[in-house]
Amino acid sequence: MTGNSNKQTRIQGINRSIILDAALEVFSAYGFRGSTIDQIAEKAGMSKPNLLYYFPRKDDIYVTVLEKTLEDWLAPFKDIDPAGDPVEELRKYTIQKLKMSAQQPERSQLFANEILHGAPSIQKFLKSNLKRLVDEKAGVIADWIAAGKLAPVDPYHLIFMIWATTQHYADFDVQVRAILPEETAKADFFDKAADSILTILLNGIMPR
Amino acid sequence: MTGNSNKQTRIQGINRSIILDAALEVFSAYGFRGSTIDQIAEKAGMSKPNLLYYFPRKDDIYVTVLEKTLEDWLAPFKDIDPAGDPVEELRKYTIQKLKMSAQQPERSQLFANEILHGAPSIQKFLKSNLKRLVDEKAGVIADWIAAGKLAPVDPYHLIFMIWATTQHYADFDVQVRAILPEETAKADFFDKAADSILTILLNGIMPR
DNA sequence: CTACATTTTGACCATTCAGTCAAGTTTTTG
DNA sequence: CAAAAACTTGACTGAATGGTCAAAATGTAG
Numbered sequence: 001m002t003g004n005s006n007k008q009t010r011i012q013g014i015n016r017s018i019i020l021d022a023a024l025e026v027f028s029a030y031g032f033r034g035s036t037i038d039q040i041a042e043k044a045g046m047s048k049p050n051l052l053y054y055f056p057r058k059d060d061i062y063v064t065v066l067e068k069t070l071e072d073w074l075a076p077f078k079d080i081d082p083a084g085d086p087v088e089e090l091r092k093y094t095i096q097k098l099k100m101s102a103q104q105p106e107r108s109q110l111f112a113n114e115i116l117h118g119a120p121s122i123q124k125f126l127k128s129n130l131k132r133l134v135d136e137k138a139g140v141i142a143d144w145i146a147a148g149k150l151a152p153v154d155p156y157h158l159i160f161m162i163w164a165t166t167q168h169y170a171d172f173d174v175q176v177r178a179i180l181p182e183e184t185a186k187a188d189f190f191d192k193a194a195d196s197i198l199t200i201l202l203n204g205i206m207p208r
Numbered sequence: 209m210t211g212n213s214n215k216q217t218r219i220q221g222i223n224r225s226i227i228l229d230a231a232l233e234v235f236s237a238y239g240f241r242g243s244t245i246d247q248i249a250e251k252a253g254m255s256k257p258n259l260l261y262y263f264p265r266k267d268d269i270y271v272t273v274l275e276k277t278l279e280d281w282l283a284p285f286k287d288i289d290p291a292g293d294p295v296e297e298l299r300k301y302t303i304q305k306l307k308m309s310a311q312q313p314e315r316s317q318l319f320a321n322e323i324l325h326g327a328p329s330i331q332k333f334l335k336s337n338l339k340r341l342v343d344e345k346a347g348v349i350a351d352w353i354a355a356g357k358l359a360p361v362d363p364y365h366l367i368f369m370i371w372a373t374t375q376h377y378a379d380f381d382v383q384v385r386a387i388l389p390e391e392t393a394k395a396d397f398f399d400k401a402a403d404s405i406l407t408i409l410l411n412g413i414m415p416r
Numbered sequence: 417c418t419a420c421a422t423t424t425t426g427a428c429c430a431t432t433c434a435g436t437c438a439a440g441t442t443t444t445t446g
Numbered sequence: 447c448a449a450a451a452a453c454t455t456g457a458c459t460g461a462a463t464g465g466t467c468a469a470a471a472t473g474t475a476g
Contacts, residue, residue: 029326030241030325031239031242031321032242033238033242034239034241034242034325109324112320112324112380113324115383116317116320116321116324117238117239118382119382119383119386126382126383126386127386127389130383130386130387131387134387135387151407153404154400154404156387156388157401157405158408160376160377160380161373161404161408163376164372164375164376164380165368165372165373167372168368168369168371168372169368171323172320172323172368172372174323174327174331174334175323175327175334175338176368178331178338179334179338179339180364181335192362192365193365195362196361196362196366197365197369199359199361199412200361200366200369200409200412200413201412202412203359203411203412203413203414203416204409204410204411204412205408205411206411208411
């Protein structure tokens with residue numbers, strides 16, 4: 001039985017998970033080409049051939065980490081509730097995404113890097129799954145607008161705006177810290193950022 | 209006289225420029241580690257040793273392209289006029305940045321990639337020049353708010369929001385096109401995006 | 417046109433790195 | 447506890463790639 005088989009042994013479960021954690025750290029920091037298998041193996045505390053026993057190709061590790069990331073990443077988006085209060089739903093979603101950016105910047109960075117370089121590994125996912133999901137949620141927002149519960153704005157661009165703004169704090173972390181060195185150290189940095197963003201965003205889409 | 213000297217010959221002027229154009233294309237698409245000197249040389253239409261005659265190290269090419277980019281990139285930000293009408297100035301700036309994202313996505317992508325991976329080549333620039341400039345413009349915005357010309361929002365987060373939103377269309381171009389395939393092909397795509405963003409943003413900061 | 421400086425390149429070198437392999441060790445199973 | 451399966455690794459290979467070098471080609475100043 002090889003490491004690729006469906007049913008995992010105890011050791012396989014442990015080691016695959018260790019490898020994927022190490023890989024996320026390394027890939028998010030250096031990108032696919034900038035990362036080496038040796039780096040990941042060292043961070044995972046095992047030899048390179050051992051790591052390759054679990055994931056035969058560098059690409060296998062990368063794609064697996066990326067897929068796990070996408071899943072987590074979209075969960076709160078799926079949770080936007082058509083039956084909820086529009087402004088409240090979008091506030092909840094925005095805060096959720098900001099929290100994820102703060103707590104798991106590596107996931108955001110990994111994804112950003114993939115897209116930035118043309119999404120070579122997830123083109124299909126973007127055009128099928130993601131597009132379908134966004135179309136659905138854009139429809140929900142359009143309905144809210146039609147019901148007069150939100151100002152008339154293009155739902156797609158609104159979604160992009162929320163994504164861009166929230167992920168900025170993970171992806172451009174270095175820049176934010178360079179400009180706000182003391183602020184970012186404070187405990188309430190997250191709350192202040194969330195508050196500023198939500199003020200502008202929600203006032204921007206409040207029905208008039 | 210070497211290719212590094214201050215005074216450039218005719219051929220040096222031409223070739224350095226050709227190399228930098230090629231390098232921007234390659235580096236923005238594949239990142240620093242993902243790009244090879246051979247690739248750049250081929251795109252520039254010259255042999256690798258010839259290219260290395262003008263820029264002795266791979267890093268030299270990269271840093272030169274990056275510095276040129278930073279300069280261009282901040283020009284419109286510098287142009288924000290404290291004496292102008294606040295909403296009008298911020299509209300002008302946002303549109304300017306969106307235009308740049310549309311016309312020179314490579315520059316935005318090059319910069320994004322650098323920041324995403326910890327800004328190894330421009331840490332100092334971020335902490336000195338950029339911070340100084342942002343502090344100055346944040347002061348201008350704070351004054352506008354104090355004068356009751358804008359809603360009370362944190363100037364720094366407002367600036368980040370404009371940056372994030374506008375650059376999203378360059379850096380996440382692939383994702384935008386995956387989700388809005390027909391839209392992006394239309395001639396008025398830019399206008400619609402600008403309009404959507406400005407509606408939300410400006411309504412969000414209009415004094416109440 | 418000549419002498420000198422600049423530009424260009426084929427061939428080459430050293431290093432890095434993804435991936436292989438065969439032999440050894442540990443874990444599981446009956 | 448013995449045999450089989452699963453796991454681990456040192457040593458290695460081949461391809462890719464950053465960079466060198468010496469000689470040839472081209473451009474330029476007087």
